Amino acid sequence: MLDRKLHIGEASKYLGVSIDTLRRWDKSGKLPAKKSSGGHRYYSYQDLDLYRQDIFALATKWVLGKSVEPKSEFYSPTSTGFKERLSKLQTALEKLEILEEYYPLIVAVTGEIGNNSYDHNLGNWPNISGIFFAFDINKKQVALADRGLGILRTLRRVRPNIENDESALHTAFTEILSGRAPEARGNGLKFVREVVLNNLLKLDFHSGNARVIIEGNSNKIKFSTTDVYYSGCLALLTF
Amino acid sequence: MYIIVDAWHYSHFKDMKIELKKFGNLLTSRQDGREALAAINPQLRTLTEREKIDIDFEGVITFTPSWADEFITKLLDQFGDRVTLSNTSNPSVQATLDLLKELN
Numbered sequence: 087m088l089d090r091k092l093h094i095g096e097a098s099k100y101l102g103v104s105i106d107t108l109r110r111w112d113k114s115g116k117l118p119a120k121k122s123s124g125g126h127r128y129y130s131y132q133d134l135d136l137y138r139q140d141i142f143a144l145a146t147k148w149v150l151g152k153s154v155e156p157k158s159e160f161y162s163p164t165s166t167g168f169k170e171r172l173s174k175l176q177t178a179l180e181k182l183e184i185l186e187e188y189y190p191l192i193v194a195v196t197g198e199i200g201n202n203s204y205d206h207n208l209g210n211w212p213n214i215s216g217i218f219f220a221f222d223i224n225k226k227q228v229a230l231a232d233r234g235l236g237i238l239r240t241l242r243r244v245r246p247n248i249e250n251d252e253s254a255l256h257t258a259f260t261e262i263l264s265g266r267a268p269e270a271r272g273n274g275l276k277f278v279r280e281v282v283l284n285n286l287l288k289l290d291f292h293s294g295n296a297r298v299i300i301e302g303n304s305n306k307i308k309f310s311t312t313d314v315y316y317s318g319c320l321a322l323l324t325f
Numbered sequence: 326m327y328i329i330v331d332a333w334h335y336s337h338f339k340d341m342k343i344e345l346k347k348f349g350n351l352l353t354s355r356q357d358g359r360e361a362l363a364a365i366n367p368q369l370r371t372l373t374e375r376e377k378i379d380i381d382f383e384g385v386i387t388f389t390p391s392w393a394d395e396f397i398t399k400l401l402d403q404f405g406d407r408v409t410l411s412n413t414s415n416p417s418v419q420a421t422l423d424l425l426k427e428l429n
Contacts, residue, residue, distance in 0.1 A: 165354050173351050176387055190417040193387040197353035201391050205355055262428060277390045277424045284420075 090131070094119070097129040099312075101137075102290050102299065102322075141220035141229040142322045149231040149320050153213040163216035165204040172197055175221050175228070182223065185325070191281050192325050195289075196221075196228050198274035199321050207234035212317070226325045232318040237293040251294030252311055259291075259298055259307070279307065288324040292316045340377040341368060346384030353387060358395030369403075378404055383412040393421050401429070 097119075098105045111117040112127070117137045119127035135143045141160070148156045155161055162168035172193060179189035196219075203217045211234055218231040234240075238254035244263060248254050257263075258275045279300055282289045286302040295315045300307045345352060348361045372378070378400060382388070400408050413422060 165356060169351065169354060169357070172353065172387075176351055180386075188416050190387045190415060191420060193351070194353065194389045194417040194420065197351075197387060197389050198391060201354045201389070205391070273424065273428060274390050277420065280424065281420050 091122070091128040092130065092134070093126075093128060097134060100131070100134055140225060141222050141227060145218045145220065145229040145231040145320060145322075148218050149233060149316055149318060150314065153233070155214055155216075156218045160218050160220040161216060162200070162219050165201060168200050168204070168217065168219060171219055172200065178221070178223050188285055191285055192228070192287070192323070195278050195281050195287070195323060196230065198278050199230050199291075199319075199323070202274055203230070203232040203234055203319060206240040207232065207318075210235060228321075228323040228325075230319070230321045230323075234318040236316070236318050237296075251296035252309055255291070255293055255296040255298050256309055259300075282323075283307070290322040290324075292320040293318070340379060341372060342379045342381060344381045344383070346381075350384055350386040352385060352392040353389045355391045355395050358392035361392075362396050362399055372404075377407045377409060379409045379411055381411050382415060382418050385415060385418060388415065388417045388421050390421050390424050393425060397422075397425060398429075401425075 092100065094105050094108055098108055101108070108117065108119075112119045117133075119129055120133070121127055135147075144156075144160065148160075155163075162171055175196060176190070176193045179185055179192055182189065185192070200217055200219055207215070214233045216232070218229070221228045236251070236254075237258050238248060238251045241248055241254045241257060245257060248257060259279045260276070262273055262276065278289065281287065282300045283302050283305055287300075288302065289298070289300045291298050291300075292312065292314075293316060295311050295313070296309065297312050298307065298309050343365060345361075348357070348364075352358070352361075369378075380397065380400070397408075397410075410422070413419060
């Protein structure tokens with residue numbers, strides 16, 4: 087599947103940018119499309135990943151790939167290790183003057199997404215326990231991923247009637263969950279949504295075949311289904 | 326006599342102040358929140374009914390609902406409006422407290 091040619095619409099979805107943006111990038115040479123013998127423009131996954139060559143591509147590959155631990159520099163097997171790395175993110179962001187006083191919100195959102203993975207998969211990790219966590223200060227990106235049970239399966243413990251991944255994601259990000267049994271839920275993803283919307287951040291979050299994109303600058307939250315299935319969770323936070 | 330004893334009690338009331346920075350400046354996980362609550366439990370048990378609890382956020386940089394749910398929410402459940410919060414201007418503290426208000 088990874089060798090397949092993608093038309094511009096698919097490439098747009100894969101990268102999470104608009105078709106117009108891809109056309110501009112093609113013209114400017116920032117991300118040139120290839121041309122088939124028939125003159126049609128296309129992209130390959132390799133081209134798109136090479137362009138990204140970033141932490142999110144690495145996170146995506148890990149979460150979709152074979153059951154192996156990520157590279158040690160991106161791997162937080164326990165929540166204690168995650169906290170140590172989160173502290174490094176906090177220190178790095180503190181130095182960015184452009185973020186001014188709102189940098190703790192980026193750390194808080196990252197913390198909630200990461201800790202969600204540990205809290206909801208404790209003792210139930212299907213294969214690799216722990217999470218992928220990396221940040222790129224230059225690109226202003228944070229990537230997180232886990233190979234856990236995913237939002238649908240963990241939410242069904244408190245909402246057994248949830249039908250599919252998209253409904254689960256919708257519930258997780260928009261509905262207040264009051265039931266505390268059988269596990270504590272702090273409604274952390276509602277917090278994530280609010281902070282992203284109110285602070286010009288962007289979050290691209292996948293679980294199962296569902297995706298949500300939350301954009302602070304356009305004040306939009308959009309749920310959709312994807313062709314690719316992510317067994318756990320995958321997130322890209324852009325600030 | 327009653328009045329004298331009562332005055333003596335008032336003069337010895339000292340509200341409990343919890344400085345969160347003593348638990349670190351990055352307060353994000355449920356586990357850490359639970360451990361922090363366990364750490365202050367002996368002091369909580371000595372509180373009289375009139376004593377208040379002031380939670381001071383000074384020095385906290387990153388704060389999240391997960392940590393707060395295990396600590397702040399539990400204190401509010403147990404002590405209600407005897408709990409006061411101070412130095413809450415940090416944006417992650419504000420955002421977390423906003424969510425707690427919405428939930429309760």
